[in-house]
Amino acid sequence: MPAKHLEASVRYPPGERAGAAVIELRGEIDGFSQEALDAAYAEAESRDPDIILLNFSEVDYINSTGIALIVGLLAKARASRRRLLACGLSDHYVEIFNITRLSDFMSLFPDEESALTKSAGA
Amino acid sequence: MKRGKNRWRLWRTVLGQGSREAQVIAPATEERVRSTEVPAPEIAPNDPILAYFQNVAGIVDVEKLELDSPALREMKSAGVKMAIPLVSQGELIGVLNLGPRMSQQEYSADDRKLLADLASQTAPAVRLAQLVRQQQAEAQERERIEQELRIARLIQQTLLPKVVPQLEGWSIAAHYQPAREVGGDFYDFMELEDGRLGIVVGDVTDKGVPAALVMATTRTILRSAAQRFDSPGEVLQRANDVLYPDIPPNMFVTCLYAILDPESGVLRYANAGHDLPYRRYEEGAQELRARGMPLGLMPGMAYEEKEVLLDHGDSVLFYSDGLVEAHNPEREMFGFPHLQALIGDHGANSEGTLVEFLLNELAKFTGEGWEQEDDITLVTLQRSEGVMSVDGPAVSSSEEAGGGENWRTLERLSVPSEPGNEREAMEKVAEVAKQAGLDPGRMEKLKTAVAEATMNAMEHGNKYRAEVPVVIEVLSSGKALSVRITDQGGSPVPKSEVPDLEAKLEGLQTPRGWGLFLIESMVDEMNVASDEKHHTVELVLYLKGEGDAS
Numbered sequence: 001m002p003a004k005h006l007e008a009s010v011r012y013p014p015g016e017r018a019g020a021a022v023i024e025l026r027g028e029i030d031g032f033s034q035e036a037l038d039a040a041y042a043e044a045e046s047r048d049p050d051i052i053l054l055n056f057s058e059v060d061y062i063n064s065t066g067i068a069l070i071v072g073l074l075a076k077a078r079a080s081r082r083r084l085l086a087c088g089l090s091d092h093y094v095e096i097f098n099i100t101r102l103s104d105f106m107s108l109f110p111d112e113e114s115a116l117t118k119s120a121g122a
Numbered sequence: 123m124k125r126g127k128n129r130w131r132l133w134r135t136v137l138g139q140g141s142r143e144a145q146v147i148a149p150a151t152e153e154r155v156r157s158t159e160v161p162a163p164e165i166a167p168n169d170p171i172l173a174y175f176q177n178v179a180g181i182v183d184v185e186k187l188e189l190d191s192p193a194l195r196e197m198k199s200a201g202v203k204m205a206i207p208l209v210s211q212g213e214l215i216g217v218l219n220l221g222p223r224m225s226q227q228e229y230s231a232d233d234r235k236l237l238a239d240l241a242s243q244t245a246p247a248v249r250l251a252q253l254v255r256q257q258q259a260e261a262q263e264r265e266r267i268e269q270e271l272r273i274a275r276l277i278q279q280t281l282l283p284k285v286v287p288q289l290e291g292w293s294i295a296a297h298y299q300p301a302r303e304v305g306g307d308f309y310d311f312m313e314l315e316d317g318r319l320g321i322v323v324g325d326v327t328d329k330g331v332p333a334a335l336v337m338a339t340t341r342t343i344l345r346s347a348a349q350r351f352d353s354p355g356e357v358l359q360r361a362n363d364v365l366y367p368d369i370p371p372n373m374f375v376t377c378l379y380a381i382l383d384p385e386s387g388v389l390r391y392a393n394a395g396h397d398l399p400y401r402r403y404e405e406g407a408q409e410l411r412a413r414g415m416p417l418g419l420m421p422g423m424a425y426e427e428k429e430v431l432l433d434h435g436d437s438v439l440f441y442s443d444g445l446v447e448a449h450n451p452e453r454e455m456f457g458f459p460h461l462q463a464l465i466g467d468h469g470a471n472s473e474g475t476l477v478e479f480l481l482n483e484l485a486k487f488t489g490e491g492w493e494q495e496d497d498i499t500l501v502t503l504q505r506s507e508g509v510m511s512v513d514g515p516a517v518s519s520s521e522e523a524g525g526g527e528n529w530r531t532l533e534r535l536s537v538p539s540e541p542g543n544e545r546e547a548m549e550k551v552a553e554v555a556k557q558a559g560l561d562p563g564r565m566e567k568l569k570t571a572v573a574e575a576t577m578n579a580m581e582h583g584n585k586y587r588a589e590v591p592v593v594i595e596v597l598s599s600g601k602a603l604s605v606r607i608t609d610q611g612g613s614p615v616p617k618s619e620v621p622d623l624e625a626k627l628e629g630l631q632t633p634r635g636w637g638l639f640l641i642e643s644m645v646d647e648m649n650v651a652s653d654e655k656h657h658t659v660e661l662v663l664y665l666k667g668e669g670d671a672s
Contacts, residue, residue, distance in 0.1 A: 005542075031541055061545065064574055064636035071626050071633040078627060092566035099643045100636060101623045 006033040008040035012047060013116060020051040020116055026058040029066030037069050041076065050082060053115050054106075057088025067100060074105055083107075087115040165193040175207035176214040181234055181241075182207070184219075204229060206241040210249035218244070270331050274304040277334035281341055287311050287319055289384045297477045297500040299444075305497035306333030306375075307442045310341055312348050317384060320348045320357075323440040323501055324377035324396060324417075332370065340365060340375050340417065354379045354392035355414075355427035362394065362417045362425075369418035376416045378440055387432040387505055392425040397443055397458075402476070403436045406466035410438070434589045437476055437504035439465060444496035445480070450487050460487075476502045507589050529597040529604060532558055536591035537576065539584035539609075544576040547594055551605055554596045560603055561666050568603070568663050571644040574637045575607045575659045583609025583657050602646070602665060608658040 006027040013020055021044035029037070044052050054070075056062075062070075077084040087109040089097060097103040109115035165172060171191040175182070182205040184197055197205070197219065206218040218241055223229060229237075278300065286294045296309055306326025314320050322344055326333040340361065347360040357379050365375065378399060380391035391399070395416035398409040414425035432438065441461075448456045461480075468479050477500050484498075533554045537543040551572045552565060560568060576592055584590040590610050597604040621639050625631040642648055647662035 028545075061573075063544070063570075063577065064640055065577075065634065067636045067640075068633040071623065075627045075629065075633070090566070092570070096570070096640065096643075100621070100639075105623065105627065 005030065006036045008036045010040055010043045012049070019049050020053060020119075021045075021047060021049040022053045022055055022112060022116075024055045024058070028061040028063075029059060029069060030061065030063045031065040033066060034069055037073065041073055045076075045080070045082075051085060051116075051119055052077060052082055053085045053087060053112065053119075055088050055112050056086060056093065057111065059088070059093075062093055062096070067096070067102070070102065074102070078105075083119065085109065085115050085119055087112050164196075169193045172214060175205070175217055176209065176212075178207060180238055181205075204234075204237070206237050208241055208245040208248055210245040213249075215245060215249050215252060271302070271304060274330045274334040275300060277331070277338055278304055278308065281338055282308060283311050287313065289319060289382075291506050292382075292384055293475075293504045293506065295475055295477045295500075295502045295504075297481065297498070299494065299498040301329075301444065301494045301496050301498075303329050304334065305329050305442075305444065306337050307444065307497035307499040308337045308341060309440070309499055309501050310344065312345060314348065314381065319382045319384065321380045321382065321440065321501065321503065322377065323399075323442065323499060324375055324394075325442045325497075325499075326375050327373050332373070336369060336373055336375065336418075339368070340377070344377070344379065348379075352381075353427055354381055354390050355425040358392050358394045358414060358417065358425040359423065362415075362423050363421060365418045366421045374416040374418040380438075380440075382432075382503065387434075387436075388429060389432055389438060389503075390427060390429045392427045394425060397441060397446065399438050399440045400462060400465045401430060401432070401436060401438050402465045402468065403433060407462045409462070432503070432505045434505050434587070435507045437502055439476060439480075440499075440501040440503075442497060442499040444494070444498035445484065445500065447496060448484060448488055448492075448498075449495070451489050456484065456487055476504070507591070528599040530599070531595055531597050533596040534593070535596075536593045537580075538588045539580035539586050539590050539592060540588045541580070541586065543580065543592075544573040547576040547592065547607075548573040551594060551596055555603055555663075558596075558598045558603055559665055560663065564663055567644040568605070568661070571641045571661045571663075572605055572607070574641045574644075575605075575661060578637050579607050579609035579611075579657070579659070583611030585611070598665075600665075603663050605661045606658050607661070608656050610655060611657050 006025060006029060008026075009024050011022045011024065013022060023040045023044055025037075025040075027033075041052070054073075074084050084106045085108075086097070086102075086106050088111060089108060094103070094108060097106075097108060107115075107119065109118065169191050170189055171193050174187075174189060174191075184194070184202045184205050187194060201221045202219045203222050204220040206220075207214055208216040208218060218237070220229075220237070223233075282298055283296065286296050288294075294311075298307065298309065300307075306324075306328060308322070308324050308326070310320075310322040312320035312322070322341075324337070324340060326336045326340065328336075343361045343364045344357065347357040347364075351357045351360060358377065361377070369375075375394070376396040377394040378391065378396040379394075380389055380399075382389050389410075391410060391412055392414060393412040394414045398411055400407045401410055402408075410428065410430060412426045412428040415423045430438075446456050446458055446461055450456075464480060464483050465476070468476050474482070480500060485492075533550070535547070535550055537547045548569045552569050555565065555568055556562075572594075576594070579592040580586055584592060593608045595606045595608075597606070621635050622631055626633050641659075641661065645661045646664050647660075649660040649662070651658050651660075
């Protein structure tokens with residue numbers, strides 16, 4: 001197996017965007033990604049943010065197992081009454097988020113800027 | 123010719139114009155030159171007169187000779203007067219015996235000189251004649267042995283299979299290399315009911331024609347028993363009971379009989395004292411043991427029966443002792459441990475077949491100028507790595523896709539069933555699709571569909587067995603692209619519930635189960651077909667999207 005599948009790192013934007021955690025994803029979201037994704041999510045949750053934003057701009061592949069992992073994160077976020085957002089998805093994955101109806105439960109934004117700005121007051 | 127065992131016989135010939143009678147003692151095997159009325163006295167090999175004749179120089183007056191020799195007494199009573207030993211290169215090759223002169227006169231000094239000269243000149247000529255005869259006899263004996271070898275070889279080669287069976291998903295190889303003096307090796311394949319295959323490898327003690335005849339008989343008995351009995355143990359038991367009363371004393375047959383079910387890969391076997399076969403599998407080489415006495419030794423024997431499952435990529439080697447008992451110039455034996463280690467080393471990715479590999483190793487071991495001591499027989503059975511030898515089941519795409527006879531294969535590829543390999547399949551298919559002119563806007567859909575279908579094939583069809591590949595064929599009709607993804611599960615992906623995200627978020631459905639849903643959402647057509655061995659999913663995308671927004 002290739003060593004690299006998914007790298008995930010967590011940032012907490014300062015200032016008016018406080019209360020949000022950004023999980024930057026790089027690589028592929030598939031069956032190999034669970035550990036990295038869960039660890040990043042746990043880290044993001046540790047500061048009890050209202051919003052967790054998944055930034056997919058460096059993600060080039062998401063498969064059905066990856067979708068299942070995102071569903072898992074969404075369920076966790078809903079259970080702890082946090083808002084899960086997504087940005088940086090390619091047109092193709094936006095379509096997939098639409099047909100799976102993931103987009104009904106997590107707002108999709110073109111980029112991090114728009115996600116954090118538009119969701120700040122919501 | 124072994125001189126020490128010869129009886130010597132006195133025989134007589136007439137020299138000159140009948141004025142003298144002469145007799146020559148020569149080995150009993152010599153043909154008589156002239157018949158005689160006088161019975162030829164025999165000289166025993168231990169008679170002291172032989173040593174005397176050998177060492178005496180010149181003519182012997184028989185009447186004056188005093189020796190405790192039965193032959194001498196016989197010669198005297200037969201009226202022999204003079205004996206002239208014929209000695210060539212220190213070896214006594216005959217004796218010229220003369221009776222009394224017909225004129226009743228004594229032999230003169232001239233007579234004696236003439237006889238002595240005659241003897242010294244005759245001896246080498248007689249010796250030469252003897253050697254020529256001897257060589258002729260040896261040549262005849264060699265010819266007889268060669269003829270026997272030809273017959274033995276003919277019997278053997280007539281009865282060995284001319285071709286090896288062709289079984290789907292298996293490769294079978296046989297190699298038979300007779301020694302100069304043909305041993306009793308044999309092997310056989312028998313087609314049994316339900317597509318099963320009977321495999322025999324055996325060795326008859328002894329060599330040449332007797333071994334070939336016993337081999338022929340054993341083969342016939344086994345063939346008949348194999349059709350009557352389903353179990354290898356019973357087949358050997360029956361063969362032993364039939365063979366025992368008729369086999370010549372001191373002969374027996376070692377024999378391994380196995381039945382392969384090519385569908386399941388199960389090999390059942392029993393062994394009548396033959397060298398244990400080896401199974402090569404992922405972890406190395408393993409002996410396949412089963413106990414039993416050789417055929418023809420004792421009546422009423424039972425044969426232990428064992429079973430082994432041959433997985434994809436596994437092979438089995440059946441062989442005869444000619445391989446393991448081959449010697450190198452240092453007189454070391456090839457041996458079982460060496461063989462087992464070599465089989466373990468010969469992996470699925472090794473170059474050449476196992477038979478080629480072993481013959482090569484044997485040649486390295488024995489060195490040049492090796493004279494093969496015994497027959498060498500190798501039979502191998504290998505279950506394929508899972509690469510399909512036939513196409514998957516036929517799928518039928520719609521008229522709209524350009525179906526019918528118009529499909530042209532652009533690429534055929536396979537990936538091992540290992541997690542993550544769907545990406546490799548996806549990239550390769552995308553490359554072909556690009557060349558085929560698939561609308562770039564539809565490329566991502568194709569990639570997702572191919573990745574998901576390949577994952578399903580690896581997981582549900584091939585159970586993530588790395589050695590079982592997923593085979594992918596990419597075709598074009600000019601209007602549409604077809605990707606046919608075939609696994610070897612033989613059953614479709616179990617239909618899961620239509621994924622309902624709300625139910626998943628509530629924990630009422632598994633978060634998974636998106637694969638088929640995604641595929642169906644990505645392609646213009648999805649067709650499936652299964653036969654008992656394969657399952658194929660066909661993904662069809664029209665080359666130009668109609669009103670496609672993406």
